[in-house]
Amino acid sequence: MTAATHASPRFTTLDEVAPLHADLVALRHHFHQTPELAFEEHATASSVAARLAEYGYAVSTGIAGTGLVASLSAGTGRRAIGIRADLDALPIHEANTFAHASRTPGRMHACGHDGHTTMLLGAARHLAATRRFDGTVHLIFQPAEERGFDSGAKRMLAEGLFERFPCDAVFAMHNHPGKPSGQMLFRSGEFMAAGDRVFITLRGVGGHAARPHLARDPVVAAASLIMALQTVVSRNIDPAQTAVVTIGKLQGGQALNVIPNEVQLGLSVRSFDPAVRALLKERIVALAEAQAESFGVTAEIDYVAGYPVVRNAPDETAFAIAVAKELVGAENVVEQMDRLTGSEDFAYMLEARPGCLVRIGNGLADAGSMLHNPHYDFNDANLVVGAAFWSCLVERYLAVDFTGDDRAA
Structure with a gap:
């Protein structure tokens, strides 16, 4: 593939998505105020589905109970990519006192799933407006990641997720407190325990x-x-x-x-x-x-x-790294971070399809702002970065019919 051929489409930049920031912050705060536990995300799923339908996606609901998939096609390409976000909150009583704190005692978005969902909705809105890709994107909004067993990803797969919505590759993102906001972190192979x-x-x-x-x-x-x-x-x-x-x-x-x-x-x-x-x-x-x-x-x-163990596929990880470097600069990308002893049910999807789980820095904070802590809050500065990354990833992946590492060359 020549550089000229690959450069012909226009790919998303941070500046393009920046005008959505205020809307995304308001949406993220709404989700944070209204947390729902595993397999109980009825209001969250309904809100997400309504927005996706408004953007022009074909929305399939009721998958694994409260899960949904939104699909959008452009051009004539036959390739498809899946992007997953998680919906559920945790049974933690929030200690924060800011205006968007949880309104439900004993329930809290203490792992940033409100941010993950909002970033993917931001990408959905941008992709629907620009449609600079050739193929199909399936946006997977998954319930019950926090369950620990018999989880949302496992149930979605059991209900035929990738048979109903075929994907050549699948990607997901999780925030990472303790690293600079917006820094993107990767690891090929074994990543999470x-x-x-x-x-x-x-x-x-x-x-x-x-x-x-x-x-x-x-x-x-x-x-x-x-x-x-x-x-x-x-x-x-x-x-x-x-x-x-x-x-x-x-x-x-x-x-x-x-x-x-x-x-x-x-x-x-x-x-x-x-x-x-x-x-x-x-x-x-x-x-x-x-x-x-x-x-x-x-x-x-x-x-x-x-x-199971989260195992990132080498080719898809290399591709995602190249997109991240283009979007935020090589200085803001960690290509091979240490393994993490936390667990993620996205591992089930990676057993079924090649793909990559990405981490995004949530800011250099104290221990009280770590995941699953009552003082935690998702960093709103990441909303534009995450939405732009997903948009650019989809555009790059579905730019042409390709094989190999020239996807982001």
Whole structure:
């Protein structure tokens, strides 16, 4: 492909999308004020669908309950690209006091999905107005990314997402606190960890706190098990490998003078290697059963396989990097960032189609502004950058019928 041939279309710039900024901020603030949890995003999905229909997209709703796909074709090209954004919020009570804080107690957009959705809507509006592409774009608005298992992406795929809306490649974006706003971060290959959830119920015999010898105390068993679980990574996993075992839930008892009948533990387990993932399960189950037996209680273990590893395809990642460099400059692009031990259900889509998950810096903030924190807020400065990136990516990808790295040459 010659440079002249490839340069003939006009591709989106930041300046082109900048006039949409005020509208996008207002829209993002609306979504932030009205958060909805996994598979409950009815009002959010309805609002998104109405806007997309107004822009001229063919909108298919009710996918995985509250998911939807908006499709737009231009020219005669037969290629198709998918762009995904997530809709759901978290069960967190917001601590922010600004005007657009959540209006629903106990629910909050603490992961930036309000921003992800708004960026894709901004791109949808721009692409519909300019239509400088040759092919089909499918915009995938997915529910229940935060669920951790049996998630929105998995259900959309089970309901025939890519059979109904064929895509040659699929892309997604997630904000990244701690990096400069607008900086775009990539990694080819393994990017984000597999994430499993473990629910352990230790059952004993409750009784009076003054007569512990007549009870079988699950609290003491739980305390011992928590300490034992700290040895799984440090003493069973090769130090050259990556693994995380975090006990995030411990519940048992209500009164100081009562030994409860049971105690519940909840674990988050992260890994990249299949053998490590299997070993983590083996050791966690064995320790739970052995610790329970040693204290005369029983252990009920529900080990739930969660999201797979996010693996970015090399060609699609290289393409997205080239588009990012063109849009924001090479100095604002990190081509191979470190692996992240967080998990993402976009991994399911990447198992079905080649593609890339992109990260965008959300600003250099303190720990209180990290993801899943009650003080978090999406950085509105990213709205134009994200919308322009998606627009340019679609235009570049669907510019001509191509193969190989000359897509963004």
